[in-house]
Amino acid sequence: MSEVLSSTVASIQPIDAEAVAAAEAAQAGLAKPAGALGVLETLSLQLSGIAGTCPPPVPVKPAVGVFAGDHGVLAQGVTPWPSDITFVMCNVFQAGGAGINVLARAAGASVTVVDMGVAGPFTEGTGAGATLVSKKVRPGTSDLAKGAAMSRDEAVQALEAGIAVAQQLIDDGADLLITGDMGIGNTTPSAALIAALTGTPADVVTGRGTGIDDDTLALKTSVVAGAVERIAPDADGVDVLAEVGGFEHAGIAGFVLGAAARRVPVILDGVIAGSAALVAQKIAPEVVGYCIAGHRSFEPGHRIALEALGLRPLLELDLRLGEGTGAALAAPIVQASARVLTEMATLESVMAGGE
Numbered sequence: 258m259s260e261v262l263s264s265t266v267a268s269i270q271p272i273d274a275e276a277v278a279a280a281e282a283a284q285a286g287l288a289k290p291a292g293a294l295g296v297l298e299t300l301s302l303q304l305s306g307i308a309g310t311c312p313p314p315v316p317v318k319p320a321v322g323v324f325a326g327d328h329g330v331l332a333q334g335v336t337p338w339p340s341d342i343t344f345v346m347c348n349v350f351q352a353g354g355a356g357i358n359v360l361a362r363a364a365g366a367s368v369t370v371v372d373m374g375v376a377g378p379f380t381e382g383t384g385a386g387a388t389l390v391s392k393k394v395r396p397g398t399s400d401l402a403k404g405a406a407m408s409r410d411e412a413v414q415a416l417e418a419g420i421a422v423a424q425q426l427i428d429d430g431a432d433l434l435i436t437g438d439m440g441i442g443n444t445t446p447s448a449a450l451i452a453a454l455t456g457t458p459a460d461v462v463t464g465r466g467t468g469i470d471d472d473t474l475a476l477k478t479s480v481v482a483g484a485v486e487r488i489a490p491d492a493d494g495v496d497v498l499a500e501v502g503g504f505e506h507a508g509i510a511g512f513v514l515g516a517a518a519r520r521v522p523v524i525l526d527g528v529i530a531g532s533a534a535l536v537a538q539k540i541a542p543e544v545v546g547y548c549i550a551g552h553r554s555f556e557p558g559h560r561i562a563l564e565a566l567g568l569r570p571l572l573e574l575d576l577r578l579g580e581g582t583g584a585a586l587a588a589p590i591v592q593a594s595a596r597v598l599t600e601m602a603t604l605e606s607v608m609a610g611g612e
């Protein structure tokens with residue numbers, strides 16, 4: 258493991274148990290029946306533990322990182338879409354017309370698109386909808402049906418790029434990170450990562466992605482099963498990522514590790530983020546304390562990933578777009594949970610006729 262990755266992993270601490278206990282006590286004293294704000298209460302405990310203080314600061318500057326990459330496994334016919342769409346969508350993100358632009362605007366979040374390995378001629382710059390930055394490792398992974406998707410060095414480079422993006426956004430004032438992805442074909446490596454890291458059969462975790470017929474689903478499932486078979490039982494997180502992952506998965510895993518190292522909460526999007534979070538968990542188990550599952554997508558592997566992470570999704574709306582859309586939708590819920598601890602009157606003051 259190289260220096261940036263190992264020092265980032267070393268600085269990830271468990272969330273602060275004392276701050277969690279203080280938030281639990283504070284919640285118990287608010288002007289409501291115990292537990293009446295449900296998951297908002299548990300979220301506020303988590304935010305307190307992440308910040309190491311109660312009440313936690315209310316996140317005011319959410320930032321979406323959309324990690325983009327292309328996939329050699331398209332040669333197998335696992336998706337009906339051509340890889341050009343990855344590049345085309347990155348330009349749409351920059352112009353502001355994509356699903357994530359709309360939902361990020363609704364959440365007051367900035368959008369940064371990171372080229373991790375897009376095949377097209379990606380250029381850096383800022384548009385009306387997003388800032389594009391290049392961390393290109395290579396213009397697309399190798400075909401994971403035939404061998405490792407990337408080398409171990411490339412996987413580390415991509416993880417470190419994700420860490421750098423998280424650090425830069427936090428240095429620029431972001432206090433709530435949101436994961437996003439763009440990469441035609443990326444539900445195939447996502448399924449493979451989930452199968453490999455949870456020990457679940459390929460046919461349980463492989464789904465229809467952007468929408469494929471039964472024959473293509475059978476082919477995709479066999480590609481996933483074959484790739485997972487190559488993974489040695491003692492493989493570490495970087496090995497698994499290199500064998501069957503994608504450059505955007507690596508970027509997201511690094512982004513999550515980078516957020517945790519700086520004690521900033523990170524909202525995970527759909528199945529791509531779920532599979533990347535499993536990689537991050539394998540590398541640094543405490544990282545999960547900093548993760549919030551924004552939603553559960555329609556893709557079957559996402560349920561398995563969230564169960565293995567022990568995360569309960571905030572929303573379940575049958576979304577299956579990716580880009581960070583479901584995570585951005587959940588950002589106001591995360592902000593609201595911190596506001597409750599900060600702004601709600603106590604039962605004691607209400608009973609005394611105050612506030």
Ligand SMILES: Cc1cc2ncn([C@H]3O[C@H](COP(=O)(O)O)[C@@H](O)[C@H]3O)c2cc1C
Pocket residue numbers: 335336337338342346438439440441442443444445465466467468578579580
């Ligand atoms: C126009 C378009 C916009 C998208 N935005 C996100 N995805 C999502 O779908 C792709 C994964 O599905 P599969 O593995 O089936 O190819 C990824 O690019 C993901 O980000 C899109 C897909 C399309 C076609």
Ligand SMILES: O=C(O)c1cccnc1
Pocket residue numbers: 444466467526527528529554555556559576577578579580
């Ligand atoms: O779970 C997701 O976010 C997802 C599902 C299908 C295609 N793209 C993304």
